Amino acid sequence: MIVALADLDYFFAQVEEIMNPSLKGKPLAVCVFSGRTKDSGAIATSNYEARKLGIKSGMPIIMAKKIAPDTIFLPMRKDLYKQVSSRVMKILENFSDRIEVASIDEAYLDITKKVKSYSDIMELGKKIKEEVKMREGLTITVGIAPNKVFAKIMADMSKPDGLGILRDNDVNNFINSLDIGKVPGIGKVLEDRLREIGINYLGDVLKVDFLTIKNKIGKAKANYLLSLANNSYDEPVRPRISKHKGRYVTLSKNTRNIEIILPFLKKAIDEAYNKIDGLPKSIAVVTIMNDLDIISREKSFPYGIDREKALQESLLLLKKILEDDNRQVRRVGVRLGKIYKSSTLDKYF
Structure with a gap:
């Protein structure tokens, strides 16, 4: 890939x-x-x-x-930024038949079938930059690598207006020299916990017993780091189709106090439920931190959940976010997904 x-x-x-x-x-x-x-x-x-x-x-x-x-x-x-973003994403679609819009200003492209050599990769990266610059006047940084996470890191390292390419034969050196704090999804709290057990670089993950890592940062994050460290991470580029309803509210002040955040979370849930016709089978809590970084946690269910259940589960997800990150929360919101419309007797009469 x-x-x-x-x-x-x-x-x-x-x-x-x-x-x-x-x-x-x-x-x-x-x-x-x-x-x-x-x-x-x-x-x-x-x-x-x-x-x-x-x-x-x-x-x-x-x-x-x-x-x-x-x-x-x-x-x-x-509204202006959304319009420009939409036009840029249309340009990017010309370079791949699989594009995942990650945010208003970034997108992943699966270019596996578009390139056969390093020179092809270099040429495609240059063309992306040239096309966006010519048609929209915007500079764009492109990171290219064997997986989504490494591609993001290469882009971050190449800003601004750069093109960063991670070759296959450079992956091992890249892994061994990558500071653990530079890995996407590893916040300051998790970074500190990893350093406590001797993990300062991504490659160090392979030198520490997996059970030790799991006990320190949880199974999901431990598996994530292990897959990156042994270069087996293969999450595909997924075109996203919006099938959710969300609502976000700004807190009266930045805080980590759950008792202060809870009424705002409940308000977001109530307003989100008022916008849907049915019950969601998934819920995500989204927090915008004091530095505008966005963190979310999501849970899916085999059945649609009502407001009361949504509030209970959202509280648990919020606690998980605060456990994994030591920053203050500025805004909080919920996303309701996989909305299931229950049949009612009305349709039969």
Whole structure:
């Protein structure tokens, strides 16, 4: 399998620069205003000029304004970004018959059948970048590797406007030299736990007893790391079809206190259930952390679940998120999936 991750550089801010070329070269930050106060909210993304001044994604707006008051702070324009994203995804579809849209600014492409050699891979990566730049004016970073996780890491290492390719014969060295904290899905809490048992690099996973790792970070994460370390990870690129309903709410303040989060979680569940006709067979709790990173946990059921059951299960999923991550929660939400419409007597009369 050969996978490419196409990741648009500082997407929201870059779109604003294209819409208003006079912004180019000036420090610029796109903000998510929470509405609590005039300057409450966080930085969604910033261009590289603003980053040089110390502005980072997830930083409170009020703090960013103190650090770099001459920065241009713009509100997020979701509809505009969605339109641009949709056009970019259409471009990417020309390079693969299997594309998985991972977020508004990144997508995985299965290019296994499109390339036969390293030169083919290099050429395809360049064409993706050239096509997006020519048609939308956007720079995009492309990471290419034998699996989705390694492709994402290669993209992260190649930003901005880069092309990173992990060759098959370089995989072992890559695994042995990859800092465990750089592995997607390994937050600070899990990173610290792994370092406690001598795992500082991905390759170290193969040097530690699996049971020790499982007891430290849980079976699912242990299996995930093992599959990466022995290069057997093979999650396919899955085209996603949206079949879920979701609802998200902003907390009154950033917190890790479950008692404070619970009423907001219940509100999200109630509003999500009000939007569906039937019962969901899967539920996911989604948290947007204080730095705007998104973490989710999901559970499926053999039957549709009602609101009360959804709240019980959501609370357990929320606790799991907080156990695995030590950051504060800014927003919380739920996604209801596999919605099952029960038959009623009305259809027979």
